[in-house]
Amino acid sequence: xxxxxxxxxxxxxxxxxMQYVEKGKTVAMAESFTVxxxxxxxxxxxxxxDVNNYNASVLLSGYVKITYSGExxxxxxxxxxxxxxxxxxxxxxxxxxxxxxxxxAAMTCGIIL
Numbered sequence: 001x002x003x004x005x006x007x008x009x010x011x012x013x014x015x016x017x018m019q020y021v022e023k024g025k026t027v028a029m030a031e032s033f034t035v036x037x038x039x040x041x042x043x044x045x046x047x048x049x050d051v052n053n054y055n056a057s058v059l060l061s062g063y064v065k066i067t068y069s070g071e072x073x074x075x076x077x078x079x080x081x082x083x084x085x086x087x088x089x090x091x092x093x094x095x096x097x098x099x100x101x102x103x104x105a106a107m108t109c110g111i112i113l
Contacts, residue, residue: 005100005110010062012049017056023048025086026066027058040084043095046113063100065110073099073109080111 026044030036038044067087081094
């Protein structure tokens with residue numbers, strides 16, 4: 001049996017986007033209804049799934065594969081924050097997120113927001 005998590009509890013919103021917001025990267029709130037690229041240590045709200053004409057689709061809930069930096073997360077709940085490069089990193093002050101799979105060679109992991 002194959003594992004398939006895409007689509008699980010998937011919830012997206014469209015918000016205004018400040019410059020530097022990129023598809024596949026973590027985002028944080030900047031101001032009312034506006035997101036920005038998440039900086040190092042930011043508590044990210046989700047992952048950008050598309051950018052078009054200064055608007056960003058943001059995945060707030062569901063499964064996504066994302067890069068990590070620093071120490072590899074472990075499968076299970078981890079406290080994570082943005083790493084400032086569009087990915088995530090372990091951070092005792094971050095938010096608790098479920099990590100479902102880790103690829104240490106590619107430095108990616110699957111998370112459920």
